[in-house]
Amino acid sequence: MKNLLLAFLIVFAFSSRLAAQEIDTIPIPTKDLDIKLKRSPLPSRIGTLQFQPVKLNPALVNAKINYWKTKTSVGININQASFSDNWKGGGVNSLAIGGLINYKAEYSKESYSYVSEVILQYGKVKNKNQLQKKTNDRIYWDNKAAIQLSKNWYFFGSINFESQFDKGFSYPKDAAGNERENLLSKFMSPGYLTESIGFEYKPNKFFSTRIGTGTARQTFVLDTDLYKTNPNNFGVKQGKKFRNELAFQIVSSFEKEIFQNITLKTRYNMFIPYDNFGHIDHRLDINLVAKVNRFMNVSLTGVGLYDRDTDLKIQGSQTLALGLMFTFPR
Template identity: 70%
Template sequence: MKTCLATIILILSFCSVNLYAQEIDTVPFNTKGMDIKLKRSPLPSRQGPLNFEPVNIKPLVVNAKVNYWKTKTNIGINVNQAQFSDNWKGGGTNSVAVGGTVNYKAEYNKNNYSYVSEVILQYGKVKNKDQLQKKTNDRIYWDNKASFQLSKSWFFFGSLNFESQFDNGYSYSRNGDGQEVATLISKFMGPGYITESIGFEYKPVNYFSTRIGTGTARQTLVLDTTLYRTNSKNFGVEPGKKFRNELAFQIVSSFDKDIFKNTNLKARYNMFIPYEDISGSRIDHRLDIALTAKINRYMNTSITGVILYDKDTDAKVQASQALSLGFAFTFPR
């Protein structure tokens, strides 16, 4: 009996030791900050020599070219039409108006050199019932400028531009019978302007620049020598002659930026001061403004205006304004 009791006590003791050992094994032990090193294996190890062999890799040739040119073309077409029945009591006149614009700009930039060529073509006509057809817009403008960067915002430039119109221009009056009469007052190259300029350009940001043309020459051409009969000033050219040359100081400021989402404001101011009359009585001013709002991918609306003061054409300030809604296409999109 005593032997059996001793055996049971021995078995229970052995089991309790095993349980205690298992509990100890499961207790987490923090080894942070302790320098524990693994014992190096006493078994010898040998590493053979590494053999490197040259491998011929064919060079990868990328067939890519850097294009220093950026081009953009805008084409706009505007059509307006109104028609009334013969018994329409609200009053009105049947009319059809068509207009078109083409703006092309090419820009080259490489290192400190840049070249910009810009073409603006505008033409429009309106025809009212029982009246002669009339122009609503007519302009040819081509500007070329090459520049070399001197500092972050200053450039030395040289420019050449040409300006004229496509079609004959008329003034309108009525004769004794009440009929409308057109009198020719301008035409293609009557007048035409060619302007060369060199100087310095200030361009602090991409959308604004000012050219200061200290050396500027402008040629005014009136190839039809009979225009002086209906235009007494003859655009500053002596009657009977076709050409006039002027040396001047010129300032040209340009602004072109999206001021709101899908709304662009473009403005250009030109001041021309002839050296022969530096006092200021014959300073020419011209301001062109165009505000264009994009309706969708193919339609937009725009309002344009021109303010001109040129004593060689008229002693008073001249102004024009147009509001249009039409189709617009831009390349590349």
């Protein structure tokens, strides 16, 4: 019995000692072990996947290229002043109205281009106790077709027409101091038709110069009695209705926004008849427009003209106006 008790004590002490010691982790090599893993629940494929192309029918867009670009400007300005009968500052009651229509169409495709521009201007002023007088009166239509020869040079052909809407008068006073009308011009008296071919230099979008080596101009005076009040008769012989001239012509144009909302547009025309190189005609048009807001603007227009067929001195006109301007498309 004592031996059995002694053996139990020895076994208990040895077990307690093993429990008090740390258990070490021993790595087991699995290289040669036949370990079976659980099958993945995800489906799997074995072999080459076959893809079938999907045919898509392309959607056809019925779109056309528009080679035309158009712009229309319509302007109107009104000036009015009135004074009471006892106004000591002086002055005269007046009413002035003017209108402008400017249409421009441009066609450009590859090396070919075409430009058509129409300018219509008319204005009148009425002062108290005076006759009505014109402030503006012009009809101008210019057409030009061109083909590009190099980066900056074009060969062009052009035709333009110019005249006026209404009769034009001078206003001398009679012996009593009253104004009387002296007829100077009217529609197609004069009228100008100019055809030209030559070369155009256009280095950028805002400047161009036409050199018309072959230019013909017809001057029309359909009123054969106009010479009675206008002896020069615009260079047309008395009793004749038109005059034809062959000439060398230079036309330079500049149009650019020089400052924010301020656009400068100029056009210079020099006409040299082949039968008289000393008789050179010059015309300079300057138009400065300052945009006040979306519809209102201030415009300053000036014209300088030297033509011996109308007068031996330089002629000039100037107009300053505040008005409304509508442009399409915006």
